[in-house]
Amino acid sequence: MKRASLVELQNAIRHLVTAVANARLYNLDHPQIKRLCEAAQRCFENLLRERTQLSLLIVEGEILFEDFPLPPGLHSQKFARLMEQRRINRIIISAGLDSDELGELVKFLVQTDQPCGVQPACNHLRFETLAVDEAPPQNKSLDASLPIDADALQALKINSHGRLAELFKTFTVQRTIKMAGLTEIVTGFINAFNREVPSLLALMPLRAMDEYTFTHGINVCLLNLAQAMHLGIKGALLHDIGIAALLHDIGKVHIPMEILGKPGKLDEKEWVIMRQHPIKGARQLLDCPGVPQLAIVTAFEHHLRYNLSGYPAVHEQWCQHLCSHMTTIADTYDALRTKRPYKEPQPADECAAILRKLAGRELHPQLTANFLCLLDQVTSAP
Ligand SMILES: [Fe+2]
Numbered sequence: 001m002k003r004a005s006l007v008e009l010q011n012a013i014r015h016l017v018t019a020v021a022n023a024r025l026y027n028l029d030h031p032q033i034k035r036l037c038e039a040a041q042r043c044f045e046n047l048l049r050e051r052t053q054l055s056l057l058i059v060e061g062e063i064l065f066e067d068f069p070l071p072p073g074l075h076s077q078k079f080a081r082l083m084e085q086r087r088i089n090r091i092i093i094s095a096g097l098d099s100d101e102l103g104e105l106v107k108f109l110v111q112t113d114q115p116c117g118v119q120p121a122c123n124h125l126r127f128e129t130l131a132v133d134e135a136p137p138q139n140k141s142l143d144a145s146l147p148i149d150a151d152a153l154q155a156l157k158i159n160s161h162g163r164l165a166e167l168f169k170t171f172t173v174q175r176t177i178k179m180a181g182l183t184e185i186v187t188g189f190i191n192a193f194n195r196e197v198p199s200l201l202a203l204m205p206l207r208a209m210d211e212y213t214f215t216h217g218i219n220v221c222l223l224n225l226a227q228a229m230h231l232g233i234k235g236a237l238l239h240d241i242g243i244a245a246l247l248h249d250i251g252k253v254h255i256p257m258e259i260l261g262k263p264g265k266l267d268e269k270e271w272v273i274m275r276q277h278p279i280k281g282a283r284q285l286l287d288c289p290g291v292p293q294l295a296i297v298t299a300f301e302h303h304l305r306y307n308l309s310g311y312p313a314v315h316e317q318w319c320q321h322l323c324s325h326m327t328t329i330a331d332t333y334d335a336l337r338t339k340r341p342y343k344e345p346q347p348a349d350e351c352a353a354i355l356r357k358l359a360g361r362e363l364h365p366q367l368t369a370n371f372l373c374l375l376d377q378v379t380s381a382p
């Protein structure tokens with residue numbers, strides 16, 4: 001097999017595995033799944049220029065293509081596992097395959113509550129079961145009970161990062177925020193938590209992104225949801241806490257890039273501008289229909305400290321919302337943990353020590369204890 005064909009096939013498999021991971025978190029009509037199926041289809045189309053059909057044989061966790069096993073890799077192993085769970089031992093793909101047919105395949109791989117025998121009827125996809133095991137599966141909804149794995153969560157974070165960037169760009173131009181998009185991101189994360197994502201994976205910051213604001217928004221959202229769920233918060237309040245975290249820094253969209261992305265410390269003049277982002281953000285959100293009040297409050301209060309130092313200035317009887325306190329903790333932790341042009345990330349134990357020192361002065365003591373308890377559970381997990 002030529003090297004180019006191998007790469008093309010590995011890419012097709014990677015797209016399909018990612019589409020399955022996304023389909024478990026979103027609905028099957030999600031545009032991201034469609035895009036991934038289209039990308040996989042293009043890879044198969046390239047492979048089918050030199051052959052009329054291609055056959056993938058799945059044997060004990062391995063994929064054989066034209067009699068050669070594919071080199072071991074995360075995606076090929078996952079693909080083989082998905083196929084075996086649905087009792088497919090060979091898949092034959094013929095020229096003319098379209099992305100809708102791959103969408104049917106993704107649906108079949110995800111809908112594990114449907115019988116394995118009812119395979120998708122597609123003109124250009126054929127399935128064979130070589131070894132028939134008539135014994136009923138021990139758990140018919142095996143996949144539904146499986147926790148979401150690292151890949152699925154990473155796909156969700158990356159996808160959400162892109163969605164948040166899109167929503168913020170629209171906001172910059174149109175001055176309105178599309179609540180449906182934000183709801184989708186938060187719901188995806190809440191679903192992931194409800195499916196018992198290992199907390200460590202959920203709390204690991206997204207590092208590979210260059211647009212810090214969006215990466216930070218996603219990280220703070222996950223940290224806020226984790227804190228709130230650890231406190232037993234559910235339902236509409238939990239949802240609003242997630243939305244508030246995504247939007248807490250929205251006021252930064254109007255801070256000049258030379259300040260926002262400055263690879264060094266800000267001077268006093270620049271700080272004056274930077275300190276305006278909570279008020280600007282809250283004002284802008286006030287004009288956006290559908291934005292929860294909590295998001296407006298949090299945007300305004302997230303740089304206020306527990307002892308009411310910080311900014312913007314407020315009167316001394318000011319009472320901060322619980323969500324603002326949680327966002328301040330998440331915000332501080334993410335800033336410490338994230339690599340920036342002018343600083344290296346700090347190790348998790350040092351970050352925890354800093355939070356501990358700040359508790360009771362700058363950070364809410366009980367909520368910081370809750371956060372540290374969460375971190376402890378994560379770091380001591382097997
Ligand atoms: Fe901020």
Ligand SMILES: [Fe+2]
Nearest residue numbers: 216248249331
């Ligand atoms: Fe922030």
